[in-house]
Amino acid sequence: MPPEKLSGKKLQVSGVVQGVGFRPFVYRLAREHHLAGWVCNTSRCVEIVVEGRPASLDSFVRRIASQAPALARIDSLVVEEAEPQGREGFAILESRRLPGTEALIPADVSTCADCFREVMDPADQRYGYPFTNCTNCGPRFTIIRSVPYDRPHTTMAAFAMCPRCREEYQNPEDRRFHAEPTACPVCGPHLWLEEGGRVLESDVLEAAGKLLRVGKIVAIKGLGGFHLACDARHHEAVANLRERKGRVAKPFAVMVPDLNEAERLCHLDDLTAHLLLSPERPVVLARKRDHCDIAPQVAPNNKYLGLMLPYTPLHLLLFSHAPAALVMTSGNLSEEPLVFTNDEARTRLRSLADAFLMHNRDIQVPCDDSVVRPGAGRFTIPLRRARGFVPQTVSLPVDSEPILAVGGEQKNTFCLAWKGTALLSQHLGDLDTVETFDYFQLAIAHFKDLSRKDPRVIAYDLHPQYFSTRYALAQEGVKLIGVQHHHAHIAACLAEHGRRGPCLGLALDGTGYGPDGTIWGGELLIADLADYQRQGRLAQIPLPGGEAAVRDPRRMAVAYLHAAWGKEFAQKARELGLIFDPLEGRILTHQLATGLNSPLTSSTGRLFDAVAAALGICRTRTYEGQPALELEMAAAEGEEGWYPAPLHADGSLLVLDTVALFKETVGDYLSGAAPPRAAARFHNSLARLLAQACAAIKDRTGLETVALSGGVFQNALLLTRLYDLLSEQGFEILTHTRTPPNDGGISLGQAAVAAARLEKG
Ligand SMILES: [Zn+2]
Ligand SMILES: [Zn+2]
Ligand SMILES: [Zn+2]
Known part of the structure; x- marks a missing residue:
């Protein structure tokens, strides 16, 4: 038989294919197929050149697509014929930088089971080593300085590999083959503990564990920044942490060593357990058990606990010595950006922590823990998108030139968006502090570098006072595209699902700039990506004192009482025990009577504030969204009752008569309904009213798809109720599953709107 003719192929693979064990996979696959050639990371993609028998080549290409490593995501695979060159052997070539990079940066991945096993195995060379990682796990985004993703471009460049690590790194059969951040106790980063003026270099984790056991607060340098840690069962330690951090009531997250411990504290349905164990390892809200013995101050007035499992060897090893929660x-x-360098920790956290557990692997990009909420076992509601998820991209249904939103x-x-790809930053926090705004600008520069994009189009919110808006308006030589806040919410939800609309959009949140000079926040829109029309809203209510009413839910309650009962409002306020000091009371009354300094709002968030305050569930707001959260938490389970409320034109x-809804709720409470029952009925009624309004708009327009967005949809009770009613009506319902329904998703929506407007011309 004559020897079979050889042929060759050149492959270009793009997507998340760097830092996820893709080249070793290609290497092994090529060897298995007896193919010669090479694979190389470029700053645009992974390039592969192979030659061999045609049948083997075909099988190789098929398996590239179908058997890629678990962490890889192939967005495109371009295969061309190439002239065979008579190459021998298969090699991994040095990375190449190309102009106009498209290569996507991998996200940090929680430690894999193999690495966890090694650090717990006394016979292993990495026994007890807190920086163990491999091709399948470890830091990525948080250590990358520039692309392509190679060790010299990471903060691991400071550590020269020892011969043994280098051998593993170069051995295609090894799990650490081209694991860029690989390290061992001989050559890698190390831990120490600083306490008072002392520095402890040995038995560090034992010492840290001991401090935690006696109720001390330890600052721990993790993957994306420092945590403040204390024993979650130690009431005094938790109270101490609250006081030092200046955080009155906003829930803290709790880390436990494993799923068993999580199960002891909380009810875990399948979805919750799945999210806890996912490689992104977010904080997952889980329902507390009745006998959960975590200090109540960890998550006051909350049925849920934010749980997470260890995602670095440091965490796992610490649990050998520290309390189990x-x-x-x-x-x-509170409200300042995350501390991520050792020097900053020593200064900014000095008054917060009793000791510092530090190491010398620098964090390039700070990244908070992500937070997700499993709703009723069937919705995954992202509350904060950061570590583990960023910088995974979202596909946009519209191609465009580079845009910064x-x-x-x-x-x-x-x-940053370009050619149908959206790259979202990690959660940065509220921009109204100097430090956060400074970091916002730095982060934009870093993302532009990583993506090699310098957008000439900037999309921004219409609110003139937002720092992000001021930043956009200050840029020179760019095309500016202003996007209405609630349109951005709906566009984000559409874009996440790869949809262009039109759809019916329910945008329910606290505050957004309305183009009619009022404050929006309970909006029914007809929207596609490019445009929107307002079809309906909640009843408008004055915000007596403006910002003061946003911060004080009692003021909102009184504003609603005034709208519902007119002159009798003061009597009702007294019945409800809503007491103000005499001067404030007089000013408030004057504001309500005259409309002085009382802008109108259709905000859903403010309606929740008013109900929470009226029912006595939450009358002091110490963090954004607290009254709404506590109202949801207070709601009696299994309550099916509801209050009637009309729609007006x-x-x-279409106007949803939420004043009537408020009046019914408070009336029920005043005639003896317990707050949990009234709270549940309020949720049921609002869901009914919204569903009724959607049905009316569907009749009018024929639209059968509805997108649900805005911070109010962090509320799992309202979401579940509304979802079921809309399903009964035959709607196709889009909810957020990859980006937050809250303002963390606004930038994606802005980018989608800008792309669609550019396309329209
Ligand atoms: Zn690993
Ligand atoms: Zn080593
Ligand atoms: Zn919003």
Whole structure:
């Protein structure tokens, strides 16, 4: 038989294919097929050149697509014929930089089972080593300085590999083959503990564990920044942490060593367990058990606990010495950005922590823990998108030139978009502190570098006071595209599902700039990516004192009482026990009577504030969204009752009579309904009213798809109720599953709107 003729192929693979064990996979696959050639990371993609028998080549190409490593995501695979050159053997070539890079950066991955096993195995060379990682796990995004993703471009460049690590790194049969951050006790980073003026270099984890056991607060340098940790069962330690951090009531996250311990504290349905164990290892909200013995101060007035499992060897090893449940909260003073360098920790966290567990692997990009909420065992609601998820991209249904979307003001993220790809930043926090705004600008520069994009188009929110808006307007030589806040919410939800609309959009949140000079926040829109029309809204209510009413839910309650009962409002306020000091009471009354300094709002968030305050569930707000959260938490389970409330027409605009809904709720409470029952009925009624309004708009327009967005959809009770009613009506319902429904998703929506407008011309 004559020897079979050889042929060759050149492959270009793009997507998430760097830092995920893709080249070793290609190497092994090529060897298995007896193919010669090479594979190489470029700053645009992974390039593969292979030659061999045609049948083997075909099988090789098929298996590239079908058997790629678990962490890889192939977005495109371009295969061309190539002239065979008579090559011998298969090699991994040095990375190449190309102009106009498209290569996507991998996200940090929680430690894999193999690495966890090694650090717990006394016979292993990495026994007890907190920086163990491999091709399948470890730091990525948080250590990358520039692309392509190779060790010299990471903060691991400071550590020269020892011969043994280098051998593993170069051995295609090894799990650490081209694991860029690989390290061992001989050559890698190390830990130490600083306490008072002392520095402890040995038995560090034992010492840290001991401090935690006696109720001390330890600052721990993790993957994306510092955590402040304390024993979650130690009441005094938790109270101490709250006081030092200046965080009154906002829930803390708790890390436990494993799923068994999580199960002891909380009810875990399948979805919750799945999310806890996912490689992104987010904080997952799980329902507390009745006998959960975590200090109540960890998550006051909350039925849920934010749980997470260890995602680095450091965490796992610490649990050999530390209490079995640790509060792990971001290392910062309330509202300031996350601390991520050793020097900053020593200064900014000095008054917060009793000791510092530090190491010498630098964090290039700070990244908070991500937070997700499993709703009723069937919804995954992302609350904060950061570590583990960023910088995974989202596909946009519209191609465009590069766009920078600067996001909103609270829970800010920004977004770079180009050619149908959206790259969202990690959660950056509220932009109204100097430190956060400074970091926002730095992060934009870093993302532009990583993606090699310098957008000439900037999308921004219409609110003139947002720092993100001011930043956008200050840029020179760019095309600016202003996007209405609630349109951005709906566009984000559409874009996440790869949809262009049109759809019916329910955008329910706290505050957004309305183009009619009022404050929006309970909006029914007809929207596609490019445009929107307002079809309906909640009843408008004055915000007596403006910002003061946003911060004080009692003021909102009184504003609603005034709208519902007119002159009798003061009597009702007294019945409800809503007491103000005499001067404030007089000013408030004057504001309500005259409309002085009382802008109108259709905000859903403010309606929740008013109900929470009226029912006595939450009358002091110490963090954004607290009254709404506590109202949801207070709601009696299994309650099916509801209050009637009508729809009105205001010209072509549909108005949901939420004043009537408020009046019914409070009336029920005043005639003896317990707050949990009234709270549940309020949720049921609002869901009914919204569903009724959707049905009316469907009749009018024929639209059968509805997108649900805005911070109110972090509320699992309302979401579940509304979802079921809309399903009964035959709607196709789009909800957020990859980006937050809150303002963390605004930048994605802005980018999608800008892309669609550019396309329209
Ligand atoms: Zn691993
Ligand atoms: Zn080593
Ligand atoms: Zn919003």
